[in-house]
Amino acid sequence: MEGFLHQVFSGLATGGIYASVALALVMIYQATHHLNFAQGELAMFCTFIAWALLQAGWPYWAAFFATICASFILGLLIQRILLRPFEKAPVLTNVIVFIGLLVIFNSLAGWIFDYTIKPFPSPFPKDAWYVTEYFSGHEIGSVGVTLCVLLVLYAFFRFTPMGLAMRGAAQNPDSARLVGIRVSWMLAVGWGLAAAIGSVAGMMVAPIVFLDPNMMSGILLYGFAAALLGGIDNPWGAVLGGFIVGVLENLLGAYVIGTELKLTVALVLIVGVLTLKPSGLFGKVVVTRV
């Protein structure tokens, strides 16, 4: 029983990271109806920025927030410079651009920071007061950080005019233009936010999986599974999906299929959801008259 609970709780901890990645995916999907395949590599690259800052002697939290800001700007610039020309292009064009971005960031990280695996520090000490027998300091800390991100995002979208404008632009771009919203800029801000959320996920997962240019490839798959399971158009669903995938992955890995096959869980989930319930658990079923 003890062991079981431990697996559940550590599943919740990694689930929080999947939830962040899923949230970043949903954010871009809602605004553009595209799945950003480069989300993981972007997060990895941003984590390297944090690592570089830490190497330069910055205190952890200073590096943490500076990385979030840098990621936001990076995401914004990517949308403005690389994706804006393709705003009206077909889906496939965008997919190719995303895959291009994925390869670029992966190689760029390898080129600048090389491919050796690097340890990444956790800001949550092993002997902190909040450590319990089920949760390590980093596990409980990263869940806390995920929840903070959620809270900030919720407040932003619910209570600020900018957040409202972004929701309006995502939902009905034509009408949004007619009330004076600069829709294209809202997309850029969406990209910035997604990159910022991704960077938090990267910095939280790096102490567990260690930092290298390929660290996010598996995690992106879990993020996809989480977003699809919860419903790709529902941020709350995506977060819940993240926690479910985290726990499921851990339990199946520990008791059923063994740790080597863990990643299969994500793939089976993706295929399963898409065939059985494409709208996910909490997604909207869209019916189109043809």
Added chain:
Amino acid sequence: MPKLLEVGKLCASYGATQVLYDVDFSLEAGHITAILGANGAGKTTTLRALCQTVRTSGSIQFEGQQLVGKATESVVRLGVAHVPDGRGTFTALSVEENLRLGAYTRKDKAGVAADLDKMYQRFPRLKERRHQQAGTLSGGEQQMLAISRALMLRPRLLLLDEPSFGLAPLIVNEIFGIMRQINSEDRVSMLVVEQNASLALDLADHAYLLETGRVAISGPSETIKNDETVRRVYLGI
């Protein structure tokens, strides 16, 4: 009287299909102007051209500013509000959020709050449903919401695309009454596109009749009402 809007040689097209051919018209400040015409005459396209949501050439002078070539958002920021066909409701947002989005470009918080109250006074039914999802409103309520959303911009010019479309006669009367009230109380100039010619001619001071993308007849509403062709073809009397 200075002209609020002056349109010259306006052409508009969707891809290779041209819809408007050298349309000339002008609007007087404070007046209601109607655009009449059959299906496909280019009424909706004229409004879209003014908002620059369709490819246009020619000239649109609005209070001394050239609108052709501007982004839609920039036209809106000059004070042109558009109630589009299909009403353009943000269906998943609440009624109040829709109204707040209407005032998105404004920075005077107190003024926005006051205008919100004013809209609720004008349309008490919107107040009852202020926290409801806008997509759940009836057609008439959505039209009221669309007009209120446009007014939240404090526009100098309000463009209305078929405000009577799909609504019961009673509701249409209510909405047209309120439009008259908005015009006289708030001094908002209006350009109304309407298929129901008699309804539009009763409301408007001035009217233009479009036929296949060209202005066929124009003049004060009274004159147009008595025009032989208009009476026969559009009013059915």
